[in-house]
Amino acid sequence: MKLKLIILFLIFGLSVASAEITLKASVDKTTVGLNQSVNYQVVVSGDQNTPSPTLPDLSEFAIQGRGHSTSVTIVNGSMSSSKIFNYVLIPKKEGEFTIPPSVINYKGQIYKTASFKIKVVPASQAPQQQRQQRQQQRQDPLDQFFNQPDQQTSFRAFAKVAVNRSYVYVGQQVPIVAKLFFSGNFGLRSVRTVWPTLDGFLSENVQTKDHRIRPEKPQVVGGVKYIVYPVEKKILFPLSSGRKTIADTKIEMGIASFFGGTRKMANSQPVTIHVLPLPEPQPQQFSGSVGQFSISATTKSTRYKQNEGVGLNVVVEGVGNIKAIEKPILPDLSNFKIYKSTSTSQIDTMSGYMKGKKTFEFILTPLKSGHLVIPPFKYIYFDPNKKRYVTLRSKSISLSIQAASKKEMQNIVYPVQDDVRLMNQDISYIKSQKKFKSYKSLYSSGVALLVLILESFIFLLGLGYYFYKRRMESDIEYARKSRAYVRYKKHYNKLLKKIEKSNGDLNHIIGEMEPLVLNYTADKLNIPGSHLILDKIISVLKNAGIKEEILDDLSSLIEDIQMLKYSSINNHKSETINDLMQRVNSTVSRIESSKGVKV
Amino acid sequence: MRLRKIFLLIMLLPFMLFAKEATITSFNKANQIYQKNNYNQALKIYLKLENNQYKNVALYYNIGNCYYKLEDFGRAVLYYEKALHISPKDKDILKNLKLAKIHLQDKEIEVASNPFALFFSWILNFFSVNAYIVISLILFACVGCFGLSFLLFESLRKQWIKQIFVLSLILFLIIGSLASVKIYKTEYQHYGIVTASVTSIMSGPGDNFSLLFTLHSGSKLRIIKKQKDWSLVSMKNGYAGWVKIKDFENI
Numbered sequence: 001m002k003l004k005l006i007i008l009f010l011i012f013g014l015s016v017a018s019a020e021i022t023l024k025a026s027v028d029k030t031t032v033g034l035n036q037s038v039n040y041q042v043v044v045s046g047d048q049n050t051p052s053p054t055l056p057d058l059s060e061f062a063i064q065g066r067g068h069s070t071s072v073t074i075v076n077g078s079m080s081s082s083k084i085f086n087y088v089l090i091p092k093k094e095g096e097f098t099i100p101p102s103v104i105n106y107k108g109q110i111y112k113t114a115s116f117k118i119k120v121v122p123a124s125q126a127p128q129q130q131r132q133q134r135q136q137q138r139q140d141p142l143d144q145f146f147n148q149p150d151q152q153t154s155f156r157a158f159a160k161v162a163v164n165r166s167y168v169y170v171g172q173q174v175p176i177v178a179k180l181f182f183s184g185n186f187g188l189r190s191v192r193t194v195w196p197t198l199d200g201f202l203s204e205n206v207q208t209k210d211h212r213i214r215p216e217k218p219q220v221v222g223g224v225k226y227i228v229y230p231v232e233k234k235i236l237f238p239l240s241s242g243r244k245t246i247a248d249t250k251i252e253m254g255i256a257s258f259f260g261g262t263r264k265m266a267n268s269q270p271v272t273i274h275v276l277p278l279p280e281p282q283p284q285q286f287s288g289s290v291g292q293f294s295i296s297a298t299t300k301s302t303r304y305k306q307n308e309g310v311g312l313n314v315v316v317e318g319v320g321n322i323k324a325i326e327k328p329i330l331p332d333l334s335n336f337k338i339y340k341s342t343s344t345s346q347i348d349t350m351s352g353y354m355k356g357k358k359t360f361e362f363i364l365t366p367l368k369s370g371h372l373v374i375p376p377f378k379y380i381y382f383d384p385n386k387k388r389y390v391t392l393r394s395k396s397i398s399l400s401i402q403a404a405s406k407k408e409m410q411n412i413v414y415p416v417q418d419d420v421r422l423m424n425q426d427i428s429y430i431k432s433q434k435k436f437k438s439y440k441s442l443y444s445s446g447v448a449l450l451v452l453i454l455e456s457f458i459f460l461l462g463l464g465y466y467f468y469k470r471r472m473e474s475d476i477e478y479a480r481k482s483r484a485y486v487r488y489k490k491h492y493n494k495l496l497k498k499i500e501k502s503n504g505d506l507n508h509i510i511g512e513m514e515p516l517v518l519n520y521t522a523d524k525l526n527i528p529g530s531h532l533i534l535d536k537i538i539s540v541l542k543n544a545g546i547k548e549e550i551l552d553d554l555s556s557l558i559e560d561i562q563m564l565k566y567s568s569i570n571n572h573k574s575e576t577i578n579d580l581m582q583r584v585n586s587t588v589s590r591i592e593s594s595k596g597v598k599v
Numbered sequence: 600m601r602l603r604k605i606f607l608l609i610m611l612l613p614f615m616l617f618a619k620e621a622t623i624t625s626f627n628k629a630n631q632i633y634q635k636n637n638y639n640q641a642l643k644i645y646l647k648l649e650n651n652q653y654k655n656v657a658l659y660y661n662i663g664n665c666y667y668k669l670e671d672f673g674r675a676v677l678y679y680e681k682a683l684h685i686s687p688k689d690k691d692i693l694k695n696l697k698l699a700k701i702h703l704q705d706k707e708i709e710v711a712s713n714p715f716a717l718f719f720s721w722i723l724n725f726f727s728v729n730a731y732i733v734i735s736l737i738l739f740a741c742v743g744c745f746g747l748s749f750l751l752f753e754s755l756r757k758q759w760i761k762q763i764f765v766l767s768l769i770l771f772l773i774i775g776s777l778a779s780v781k782i783y784k785t786e787y788q789h790y791g792i793v794t795a796s797v798t799s800i801m802s803g804p805g806d807n808f809s810l811l812f813t814l815h816s817g818s819k820l821r822i823i824k825k826q827k828d829w830s831l832v833s834m835k836n837g838y839a840g841w842v843k844i845k846d847f848e849n850i
Contacts (some may be wrong), residue, residue, distance in 0.1 A: 189836040192706060207701075254812065254838065291667040427698050428691035430664050431657035432630050436623040439654035439685045442732045443782050451736050459743035539633045 003419050021046030023053060023104050025113035032091060032120055040087040042102050042113065053085070053113075056100035061089035066095035088222075091120040155184025155223055159231075159251040166275045169384045171290035174273060175206075175235040175321060175352045180251045180266055183221065190254035193232040194265075196247035200240060200275075202321075206233035206349040235354050237321050241277035245270050256267035278382055281447075283389050285329050289381035291320020295328060297377050297394035306404040309339055310364045314394060317357035322347045325358040328394075331375035336364035369403035477526045484523030485592050491516050492585065499577060509577065510565050512583060514558065520588055534558050541591070550590050557583050622648060626658065638668040642771035656686045663695060672702040673816025677792035680819070680850045684785065687724040723777060728785045731778035738771035789822040791832070791847040798838035798847070804829035811840040820847055834838065 021044060028039040038061070042053055091097070092411055096119050101112040162177045180194045191213065216228040231251055238244060250265045278290070297314045304310050316325050322345050341363070347356040376393040383390050414416055442448040472479040495516065498509055518532050525540050561580060610720065629644035643663035648658055663678035679696040686692065710722075745764035748755045793814050801808040804826050814820075820832040824843065832847075833839035 189838075190706070192704070254836065289794065425698065427664055427667050427695040430630055430633050430661040431691070433623070433655075433657045434625055436653070436655060436658075438652070439656070441786070442729045443786055448732045448736065452739070455736065455739055455743060459747065462743070462747040462751065466747070469751070 018471075021104070021106055021111065023102065023111040023113055025099075025116070027099065027118065029114045030116065030118055032118060034091055034094060034120060034122055036090075038089045038091070038118060040089055040099060040116075042085040044083045044085075044104065049066055053102040053111075055085075055087075055102050056115075058087070058089060060093075060097040061091055085431055092117070094122060095356070096120070155182065155255060155264075156226070157182045157184070157251075157253060157264070157266040159249060159266040160578040161246060161249050161268045161271045163246075163271050163273060166272065167276060168238060169276050169290055169382065170238050170241050170278055170319065170384070171288065171324075172238070172384045173291065173354055174238065175199075176234050176236060176246070176271075177230045177352070178232045178234075178249050178251060178268070179216075180229040180231050180253065180357045182229060182253070182266075183224050183226045184255065188253055188255060190227060191231045191471050192252045194250040194252060195232075195234070196249060196496075198234075198236065198246065200242075200244050201236040201238055204235040204237070204323075204349065204354060206235060206352060233349075233352055235271075235349060235352075237324075238273065238275040241275045244273045272484070275475065279387070279389075283380050283391070285378070286380045286382070286389060286552055287326045289316075289325055289379075290384060291318055291381065292383060292385070293318030293320060293325075293379065293381050293390075295377060295379045295392040295393060295394045297374065297397060299374070299399065300398055302398065303402070304366065304399050305402045305408070306366050307408045308365075310336070310366065310399065312364055312374065312397075314360045314362070315357050316360075316379055316392075319353055319355045319509065320381070322354060322356040322358055328377040328379040328392075331377060333364065333374065335367055335372045336374075337367055339363040339365050366399070368403045369401045372399045372401055373397070374399065402508055443593050480523050480526055484520055485588075487523060488516065488520040488588055491519075491587075492581075496581065499581070510561065513580065514561050514565070517554070517558065517561075517584055517588065521591065524591065546594050548593060548595065550587065553587050554582075554591070557587055619672065622812050623654065626699070630661070633665065636668075638665045641665055642669070656682045656689065656692075659685070660689075660692055660695075663692075663699070667699055670702075671816075672699045673792060673794050673796075673818075674848075675699040676703065676817040676819075677794060677848055677850065680790070680792060684850055685727060687727055700817065703817035704817050706715075723781055723784070725733065726781075728778075728781050731781050735771065735775045735778045738774055739769035744773050745770065790850045791820045791822050791830075792816075793818045793847045793848060795818065795841075795846040798842055800832070800838070800842050801829075802840060804831075804841045808841070812838060814842075822849070 023042070025040070025042045025043050029039075034039050040058075042055070044053055045430050089099075094115060099116040100276055101115045103113075104111040158181050160179045160181065162179055163174060167173065167176050178195070180188075180191055182188055213229050213231060216230060218225050218227050220226070245580060249268045249272050251268075253264050253266060255262055255264060293316055295316050296315065297312060314328055316328060325345070327341075327343070341360060343358055343360045345356060345358040347354060349355075363373075376396050376399040378391040381390055381392070382388070472482070491512075495509060495512060498512075502509060518534075518537065520535050521527070521541065522532055525537070525544065526535065527540060534555060538555060541554070543552055557580075560583075564576070564580070625644055626648060629641045629648075632644070633641040642662065645658060645662045645665060648655075649662065651666060659678045659682035663675045663682065665778065666672070666675035666678060676696060676699050679692050679699060682692045683696065686776050742764065745760055749757075749760045749764060793816050795816060797813055799813050800811045802811055818834070818836060820842065823831040823833060823839075825831075828844050829841045830844050830847075831839065832842050
């Protein structure tokens, strides 16, 4: 019985392999105590698809654990693979036993492994070995039980396709889950299921709420604690009867490591599902649905006018292939005219099962008034739990129809749907535009930088002005010196205007010319007002390093002005005045541009 | 150089205006064709517009829709991402991108991120780059105006001006740094979407290197550098390798 199971367990879809294969078997010890175990390992290696070996008769031992792993190595695009089968054998009795060779028949050639002689000693005779075993715990068979630890990233993983029932009827739903058992130091970053071709089934993907995979409770298999990820769920509907095999499903894992990450495959064992045919004879109007269903028929009201459309909803609801639900068998509706019939289905696969409802909407218009009856709708399905066909009948609906006038009859009112249901999911519609503007990045086009520079420039200017103003307020000498020329220019221009307007009377203008020059020099050199004497000014200017010629010009200018001021001539020629003004201006500008008086 | 450009621009202005008119008409025409479910034909016109260097949210979005309807989900993702680049908060784009991603073959376990990182990326995607730049510049102007008016004008030397100045300074520092990060992310980090149905990521720039992993269309890559026909890319989860340039397209 056990052997049969092992063989069953190991039958894989053999595929064509081009290169040779090698077959090796090993045991970890040849002498074993009654209470100990032997690890028997068979390794098949070859290129892409290596077959599985036929195991020998191991009836002398109890098989405590078995494991299978596949490792695929890709080097420069060429692939090699090996399958490792591990068995933990517990001796049943003392004595000497032989593990016969494992055999593979591959392309007509027979490959054999060596046979092993195992000596089973009483339990008490083996303490030494036990100690040894403890010392060698790193090589404990359980450690290598399911998968060889990978060299770069230490992890163990295998896949499993979980099917919750193995005997089903044609059309009955079979939820399957591809699970990844993973144990390792590094995190799992991505997983992807590579399903085999699911011939003979109608398969339906199960969408999770947010596409996230939440790990289930950790499981301990062969002494290793695995995190279990239900990677992908599907619901299968067998299309025909017979023995169906879901070939080995692979789960591709992205595993994080110090060096970025690697991609590895975890393989599962094939799963067999026995599909039973539906019992004969099938009822004539059998809908083909397999599962558990219920039917209901409702109208919004029971009173209608003859010109009103009667909205009739027939709902078939339950667990099973909702998509395949057919229109229920229509009763005699000769008193009505069927205006329109539509169907919508609502499917829920969140729980892993397919359940939901299909609503058939009929809009009927009564052909006559009075008391009318909508007879029951019928639906026949097969219930796999009860193992028989079930006929559903909806309740009949009595309607009282009020007669309508001829005029009203021309204008038939159809019922308005009351609640809005989302029937389909689709992308949002395209966008239209009135103006077609091309997007430009403010950054890469330099606009942002330009504005930033402009803003900064303005602010720096403002800040500079603030500091200038502050100095002018706090430093009187500085303020006086730096404003000297501006103040002079103001006065000078005023004086020029006065000359223009004076109409010949220039006496008071001459009086203002001397203070104009002296005030400027006093401001420029910060000389107190009481010291406004020419000699004093000249000496200060001299100390400041003003050229002799400028100083000579200045003194001669002042002398000329004074001469004019105190002369007895009253009517001065405007030419003389203008000439003097020009001399004033040139002297002051020369002083202003001299190095010694710079602020 | 710049002057010449400006001159050319002025010369071409009337033609450009004309071209703009033609653009909007052909865009509308493509929309009409799309409405008649002739996605192939509509796509051709949209792509022609895109080839004329038009960067436009609606254009990218509509191209994405065409590819979605034609079941080229990888390219649909590419164009939705392009549209999102300009308008990161657009609900339609986000919705369609989510739908397109469902059809992709590579399903990724999301990289776990802490609430702070989530909040940061949320706030970073709150505005587009241009919006961030404009806001920063306005805030900078506020800092300058309120600061200077407080300093320069006696009459404005008031507490509330000072408060606004401090507030806008803080906001400017925050938004300004966000804008810098956003600029870095959009202008200096380049992303691509795999458009080939399947592509191999190698350990070096050549077919003779070993295969690290494979990706299917629609997967997002970060482009690190280019070398001849190959590009070094990395993924969100840290995987990195070299991929053929023709197998993906830049966002």
